[in-house]
Amino acid sequence: MAGNTFGKAFRVSTWGESHGTGIGAVIDGCPPGIVLDPELLQAEMDKRRPGQGGASSPRKEPDRLEILSGTFTPPGEDFPRSTGTPISLAIYNKDAHSKSYDNLREVFRPGHGDISYLAKYGIRDHRGGGRASARETAARVAAGAVAKQVLDQAGIDVLAYTVALGGVGIREKNLEMIGANRFFCPDADAAERMEERVREVRRQGDTVGGIVEIVADCPAGLGEPVFDKLEAELAHGLMSIGAVRGVEFGAGFKVADMLGSENNDEITPVGFASNNAGGILAGISNGNEIVIRVAVKPIPSISKKQQSVNLENETVTIQVGGRHDISAIPRIIPVCEAMVRLTLVDHLLRHMSIAFPME
Amino acid sequence: MAGNTFGKAFRVSTWGESHGTGIGAVIDGCPPGIVLDPELLQAEMDKRRPGQGGASSPRKEPDRLEILSGTFTPPGEDFPRSTGTPISLAIYNKDAHSKSYDNLREVFRPGHGDISYLAKYGIRDHRGGGRASARETAARVAAGAVAKQVLDQAGIDVLAYTVALGGVGIREKNLEMIGANRFFCPDADAAERMEERVREVRRQGDTVGGIVEIVADCPAGLGEPVFDKLEAELAHGLMSIGAVRGVEFGAGFKVADMLGSENNDEITPVGFASNNAGGILAGISNGNEIVIRVAVKPIPSISKKQQSVNLENETVTIQVGGRHDISAIPRIIPVCEAMVRLTLVDHLLRHMSIAFPME
């Protein structure tokens, strides 16, 4: 009901605020016997680590993942395996300066949830956004890292990368370049221009948005029809990331201008002739590559002066200081991957419950 | 698990196939005491009724809504009221010609779920799409009509209209024009050009896509943070409509090119100075108008010849006959309204469960 759990078969419940003891996730429904090498899980966390310059804030967050339950190293094996019981994951905070938020106690920051949280709860933890902070997504990445180990066994791969940032779009898609620049950008030249754009905007005390594309190799048959269509659940997962303002599949918004004869993917004995559907038909994966794009808004915490009101509804001018990123990209990249993985692993396990032995 | 239920507090479970006995919905969680005038409910159904020409198919579907349970007319009152028990709604089929689908038994139609359903279930009801048929959405509209009566009591209004069809976009937004043309289009001139475009495409045996915008007046405080953010659940609901391929909120995909200082909605003592957020901040409604757009793909059933394969994976050329619409618009309009209403009423009731008396 209260919305802090994702998934039905592979259920992830997260907890924690930006400036509390830490954040964490409890996974209920991980199949037993999955090898969970702590270093592989930590590697996923490290993809979300803030960089040293440019688009990321200088705040240091080691984000050390701890596994508190749900695993057991069988005698004679090197790594823990899941036991089928809840996997509790925690990342304790080490670097929280709540003092620096004291000046925000009385005002609502534009673009943030300060005003809507207070409307909902009547009480608000003003320190760094509290539960609404992007820090919460670290717990998603942790859970997604576990999901990745399960998906690996089913041959399901997920990859996210940047296709636009600050008005700079890619012109070529060379997935091998993704690891070669800090924006996870598949176009080396565009990555350089993004770097430049980010520097420029940083000087202006402003922030930028962008577009992330996520692709997944996925067997046919995943997804539940009607309300829990695969794209509906993927959209749910991705739109639940704070900075995401739109999501589209395959041809996406372009379908508005297409004819049926253009948009339909013809079928041949060796597969689909095109992929406007983005790998999903009638809510169920069709074996084609799943293709998703999400629109990422500029980070609302800017150094420029903005008009707002305080708790007494009086006009104030605020300037949000502190350690902030210029863009949610690239740190949102592993978060997008995590949400797609959590959705796919959930549907993989939901699907298995119908794989019933029949005459 | 199997995905035929929507909502957590106002739960709607639908059933039925395009060519079976009928379709229906069971609502569990409707508050007691809501007046349910059968004529008001039927009026919502009628908005989805196929038109006589143009974009809609000539198939006649009276779609007579029957209320099978969950209401009771108190002594001395004129209309039934909800009792708090499940409301069972049914629309029995009267006009199903399953014979006309026999030729589709052995082939997979491009753009349809034939191939993915078979991959998932190993068994397929080939008649008119079975469960994957758009006919299923009549049950959503029926449930949405009940949701509307609840929302009315909270002053929450939802309105959907067409902003683009077959490449024709609106240039002005005059909401009073919506009822004056069969596309629910707020631009009279654009509506005429849409009409023309639809006629042209019909002659070609093809179909067109478009864009629908949905707005909602909604008080601040609805939505649950983190995974069940209001936009995440709205996206879930809208993306679960078969023809929808993308969804965006407020500024939507335009945020990719915006600066933080442009995108942030400044706050004044009388409200927000702009509405790039589309009425939702950090997953919770902020009192501003909720603004959503969805991309609607062209209907995949076209009269043109298409390449496909049969059950033996042999190449076949198919031509889908039968009674089909040229566009999911305008019939998708009341379905979009229904999904937004079902999402909002669910969050209204979920929110009330925290309205706890405190010291």
Added chain:
Amino acid sequence: MAGNTFGKAFRVSTWGESHGTGIGAVIDGCPPGIVLDPELLQAEMDKRRPGQGGASSPRKEPDRLEILSGTFTPPGEDFPRSTGTPISLAIYNKDAHSKSYDNLREVFRPGHGDISYLAKYGIRDHRGGGRASARETAARVAAGAVAKQVLDQAGIDVLAYTVALGGVGIREKNLEMIGANRFFCPDADAAERMEERVREVRRQGDTVGGIVEIVADCPAGLGEPVFDKLEAELAHGLMSIGAVRGVEFGAGFKVADMLGSENNDEITPVGFASNNAGGILAGISNGNEIVIRVAVKPIPSISKKQQSVNLENETVTIQVGGRHDISAIPRIIPVCEAMVRLTLVDHLLRHMSIAFPME
């Protein structure tokens, strides 16, 4: 939330009141491909049919089960199979005399939910108990009949029988006798004494309680630990039957007087040496027979005069007329079987989602 759905993987949502259009159930999550012979399903309904005399009321309810969706007869086969989509089941009312309840509109019947329903909802359908009527259980039996077809494929059998009625207990347990008397009693002699007792109590205008035992052959490994232990979910299902006031497993309440050395079931290479655990250890089936007993209260509708109050909280004397049974037994027998089947099939499917291919 509102409690009209049972199960997580095999979800059954029921609807309907005693004196409305009918009652029904929607099953979401039935595996595809299950043969659903309508006559086999109807046979389960017929077990709940009121008898001609004695313990059952003379009211005639043909309870004709109709399957509205979710099945498809593949070409060349004789019976419909489940398609994996929702199975909608309906039993339309034919014999509802709501007039005879008019005298109850203003009073609360002792032992019935009249007073608690009004406290909860502020509105009450007074006709025959409305949603609280035992008639609601017909929908459970219908859904349980579908569950039976699934369980048959996994070799899971469920059987319920009467071990006490009106103070008459069984002295021997001969399961072959169950079909030979109308109480589903495994002791022919006890069945005769029960018959006598029921006649006697009927003459007094009173009603009697009893005890039902349910056994199930079930493979080891079903059930989820901690909150969804198999016995917890079985207790939930059985206690949700209106007349049930207690439930116990294996040695049940006798464990209070036992030593650990007496209660523990020792394990041998060919199985357990005893079955005090009733087939469940730590919430998971252990391969031994599952053994459950439930206490069934006397039907509250008696012909004797009782003290109560009316809507104005004034003392009244009421005498409940109409067509009523002397005991919930034997009609509760197929309902108990249905709830155990619905619980087991749900756990069977939930378990399958962890049966993941591992290295």
Added chain:
Amino acid sequence: MAGNTFGKAFRVSTWGESHGTGIGAVIDGCPPGIVLDPELLQAEMDKRRPGQGGASSPRKEPDRLEILSGTFTPPGEDFPRSTGTPISLAIYNKDAHSKSYDNLREVFRPGHGDISYLAKYGIRDHRGGGRASARETAARVAAGAVAKQVLDQAGIDVLAYTVALGGVGIREKNLEMIGANRFFCPDADAAERMEERVREVRRQGDTVGGIVEIVADCPAGLGEPVFDKLEAELAHGLMSIGAVRGVEFGAGFKVADMLGSENNDEITPVGFASNNAGGILAGISNGNEIVIRVAVKPIPSISKKQQSVNLENETVTIQVGGRHDISAIPRIIPVCEAMVRLTLVDHLLRHMSIAFPME
């Protein structure tokens, strides 16, 4: 699906094994603004603390409760309040001797879940029962302590006490005596005889069962009809405690021998004339005291020799050493209170969601 979450509106998800890092619970859905004095929460934990002799094991478990998230101390207040976000509770282990369980790695202990867990998961954490250990209940008590603070605001009180232990039953019920003996027994004389009985059985290396009664003051109107009847959910919660083998409400199993005229609680202008219903009618609380009894089995870990098998299915004789209690009573008392509180607070919040403003 995997069963480690309890509740629908006030959702408690627990994690942890007996010999891992610790155990914990995440509460999602606690209303905002509830004062959560850490000392009051710890006081509930302390009720579950092992005693120094007799029925409890000598193992020392300080069970220090830590609150990791979900609270915030508003400026100028002394205690933290819930914020409406997830409350993460942890109890880190300090005293885990997993070495002492090495001899159990290859054998199945009678009366324990060793054999059923292995059947289900194919992998087993053999140390002290792993997830199946009674230690898991500490997380329930922690969550129940939070529930208590919410229920206090609605005037709902819950109290559990021992009515039978090792064959010794109470003869009088003086609730003021409950705090005066270590068995939470309302009969001082019986408590002494229980003490004696426990000493005797300890000398024999055996263990004993008993019966716990739980009462709750609860307003009318809580509970959902049909499947989520209040007694069904209470039975679910209580039967999910490992040692509980039966549960009954009000007159309980005695109803089997009662007439309708005896069992019905007549209604007077000042309330019910009796309470055979145990405070619940048709699944909804009627304002009378809720009365529940549960049968508690003897702890299966006994010092006596028992027959069992090892992983190779060979006969072995085992003798379970280590630090064990003689009875689950009294430590189960706060666990029973916790499960009743968690059920009632869930229904309180579920009920409020229908308290909708109507004309």
